[in-house]
Amino acid sequence: MPALSHRLLGYLVVVTGFLSLAFGLTTLSVLDYFGLEGAPAADVAAFLNQNLSLLQASMMAAMVGYVIAVPMMLIITAATFRGEAPRGWRGDFALGLVWASLPLRPLWWAALITLMPALLAASRPDADPDVAQTTFVTYQMLYTLLNTTTEDIAVNILGGGWFVLVGLTMATSRRLPALLGWIGAGIGFLYLVSSAELFGLQLGTSGNIIPLVAGVAGPFWLGAAGILAVRKIT
Template structure:
């Protein structure tokens, strides 16, 4: 019975993380929310007034997904290295990448969820112009800073490194399907490439496509690998 309970809990974690990421990121992409970086205050205000409710729901789902992705990744890591009597640096490094990303993952989403009601109030007709200007200036600063912290560092660099390390270990150990390992390596590479602009490197016409592919494929890989990993560790 305890084993069955642990397996059900594991499936619940995987399902919650996958659904949160899939719904939140999909809706934000459909709304074209990520194009607001650097947009004029009037454009941001019009967007918020049109999509305020669904935007809040989508960001909450993404926040939950980003946080629950941590136990999902820990479950997959445990299954990948299960059976090793003397765990080496690869497992320790994989775990370190996951835990290092944890405090950075919620920053962007939590800040934007908190700030959105203020942005909505500042964008209403009759709002004080100086307060509106200051609010939207703060928004753009937080958008750029926290997007870099959450997306580029926590997800693209730390998460991409984890995908490559765990994916390559799956390929060599065969504790999970080898094809799943190769796909994980590919997704990790896409995540790392997505952080190129952080280092001043341009992606050209692929600047939007590569992060989009990584952002869509990553949650699906975590969901599939998570389901298989739960069976291995429970």
């Protein structure tokens, strides 16, 4: 009975995390929310007023998914390195990458959701122009700064490193399907490449395509690997 309850809890975590990520990131991509960085204040205001309810729901879902991704990754890590005695440095390093990303994952989403009422107030026709300008400049600064913290550091670098390490270990140890491991390592490589602009490297049109592929494939891989991992450790 305890094993069954643990398995059901594991499935609940994996499915909830996958659905939250899939809904949140897909909806934001369809809305082209990620194209607002550097956009004029008038365009940001029009976008917010037109898509407010769906935007809030998708941002909240993405934030929840980013946080729940941590226990999903811990479950997959446990299954991947299960049976190692003594546990090698790779298992410890993989756990360190997951825990290091945790405090950074919700920052961007939480800040933007919190700032949303101020942005809406500043976008009203009767709003003070100076206050409106200051509000939107603050929004763009936070958008860029916290996007770097959450996406580039927590997801692309720490998360991408975890994908590569766990994927390669999975592929070679065969505790989980080797093909799944190779796919995970490939997704991790795409995440790492997606952080190139943080280091001043320009990828041209690939700079838009690679993060999109990684962002879509990552949650699906976590969902599939998570389901198999729950079955392995319970």
